[in-house]
Amino acid sequence: MTHDTAxxxxxxxxxxLTYVVLLVLATGSWLLAGIxxxxxxxxxxxxxxxxxxxxxxxxxxxxxxxxxxxxxxALSAMLVAVFVGLTALDPLTRPxxxxx
Amino acid sequence: MPAPILGEQYASLDxxxxxxxxxxxxxxxxxLLLFSGLFVLYAAYRSMYRxxxxxxxxxxxxxxxxxxxxxxxxxxxxxxxxVFNMRRGALRAVTWFLLASAALGATFIVIKLVEYGxxxxxxxxxxxxxxxxxxxxxxxxxxxxxYWVTTGAHALHVTGGIGVLLWTAWxxxxxxxxxxxxxxxxxxxxxxxxxxxxxxxxxxxxYLV
Numbered sequence: 222m223t224h225d226t227a228x229x230x231x232x233x234x235x236x237x238l239t240y241v242v243l244l245v246l247a248t249g250s251w252l253l254a255g256i257x258x259x260x261x262x263x264x265x266x267x268x269x270x271x272x273x274x275x276x277x278x279x280x281x282x283x284x285x286x287x288x289x290x291x292x293x294x295a296l297s298a299m300l301v302a303v304f305v306g307l308t309a310l311d312p313l314t315r316p317x318x319x320x321x
Numbered sequence: 322m323p324a325p326i327l328g329e330q331y332a333s334l335d336x337x338x339x340x341x342x343x344x345x346x347x348x349x350x351x352x353l354l355l356f357s358g359l360f361v362l363y364a365a366y367r368s369m370y371r372x373x374x375x376x377x378x379x380x381x382x383x384x385x386x387x388x389x390x391x392x393x394x395x396x397x398x399x400x401x402x403x404v405f406n407m408r409r410g411a412l413r414a415v416t417w418f419l420l421a422s423a424a425l426g427a428t429f430i431v432i433k434l435v436e437y438g439x440x441x442x443x444x445x446x447x448x449x450x451x452x453x454x455x456x457x458x459x460x461x462x463x464x465x466x467x468y469w470v471t472t473g474a475h476a477l478h479v480t481g482g483i484g485v486l487l488w489t490a491w492x493x494x495x496x497x498x499x500x501x502x503x504x505x506x507x508x509x510x511x512x513x514x515x516x517x518x519x520x521x522x523x524x525x526x527x528y529l530v
Contacts, residue, residue, distance in 0.1 A: 230408055240398040247390050254383070254529035262367075265525030272394075273518045280401040281514045282507075287339070290346050297350040301357040309364035 231279060239279040246272050325502045334502055341504040342511075349515045352478075356519050359471045363526060366463045373460020378530065380445075380456050381468070385436040386528035389429050390520065396425035397517040400486075400510045407507075410500035412493055419490035422513065426483040433476050440465070468527050475519055482513045 250268045258264065278284040283291060331337040367374045403418035444452035447466040489509040492498065498506045 231405070233402075233405060236398065236401050236405060239401075240394070243394050243398075244391070247387075247394060250525060250529060251383075251387050254525075261530040262526065265530040266522065269521045269525050272521045276397055276514055276518050276521070280397050281511055282404070286342070286346075290343060293343075293346050293350050297353050301353060301360065304357055304361050305364045308361045309368045312365055312368040 230285070231282070235279060239275050243272055243275055246275075323497070325499070338502060338504040342507060345508040345511050349511065352515060355474070356471075356522075359467065359474065360522065360526075363467055363471070366460070366467065367526075370458075370460025370463060373456075373458045374464050375530075376458070377456050377461040377464035378526075378528065380453070380461075381528055382436050382439055383528045385432055385439075386524050389432050390524050392425050392429045392432065393517045393520050396422045396429070397514050399425065400513050404507060404510055407493075407498065407503055408500055412496070412498075415493050416490050419486050419493065423483045423486040423490070426479055426486065426513075429479055430476060430483075433472065433479075440469075471523060472527070475516070475523060478516045478519070482516050485509045485512055 246268055250265055253261065253264060253268075277294060283294065325334055327334055328337055331340065399418045399422045403415045403422065406412075406414040406418060440446065444450075444454065445456070445465045445468075446452070447469040448462070451462040451465060453461065453465065486509065489506055493506065
């Protein structure tokens with residue numbers, strides 16, 4: 222993304238570009254939902270994660286912040302992924318599920 | 322325009338601004354915990370009732386959810402433009418972009434209420450009130466219970482966010498923020514973006530796949 226070199230802040234072009242990419246990704250998610258592919262939920266969440274990364278980095282200006290700011294969010298996101306992943310694994314690895 | 326007040330524990334306004342923003346990021350991290358509990362429940366129940374959840378997603382109102390995704394992404398863009406204009410001191414534009422963002426937030430809520438009306442008519446209600454004939458399974462019941470709790474919690478956050486945006490627009494209009502010092506203004510915009518980020522994960526798991 223381009224920065225305004227005078228102030229080290231994002232330029233208007235960077236905001237517009239981020240917005241356009243977000244719209245393209247959202248449309249991609251919507252179109253993919255119509256195609257039944259294996260691992261669709263992983264793809265959907267993966268595209269969601271890319272969109273979240275763009276919003277956090279450019280609209281929320283995390284890219285301009287010190288490392289400690291980025292660490293708070295990176296750790297939070299990582300812990301959520303661990304909680305969700307482990308919780309999903311538990312019922313998947315137990316026999317006798319109602320609707321496996 | 323009143324001069325910003327420097328707290329005695331800070332060496333400069335810059336340090337004070339960084340601390341205020343860091344506090345906001347910590348708050349957003351704790352907000353994430355609230356939603357992560359709901360995502361964990363979704364992961365567990367989807368693993369247990371995979372086929373029922375996939376069927377329930379296909380019965381859900383994708384058009385409303387998708388429309389709301391575009392509405393929230395656009396509102397995030399207008400809020401980012403408000404920050405851009407604040408940094409260059411164009412306060413009149415800031416007010417208008419904040420008001421536009423609040424209007425988009427209100428649009429989100431209206432679409433959500435219309436969608437809830439559809440679910441109520443269909444009987445896709447939470448817990449013991451569930452009587453949706455087209456998806457009469459225990460897994461679908463679990464899906465819609467989580468759907469109501471998660472989207473309801475999110476809608477409350479959007480409603481709160483609209484209030485924060487309007488309150489901030491009022492203070493911008495009264496000249497409480499300057500181009501050089503506006504951490505509370507930026508924190509308000511961070512809250513709105515956070516609400517958008519949560520929706521980016523709610524949308525695929527409840528409407529798309």
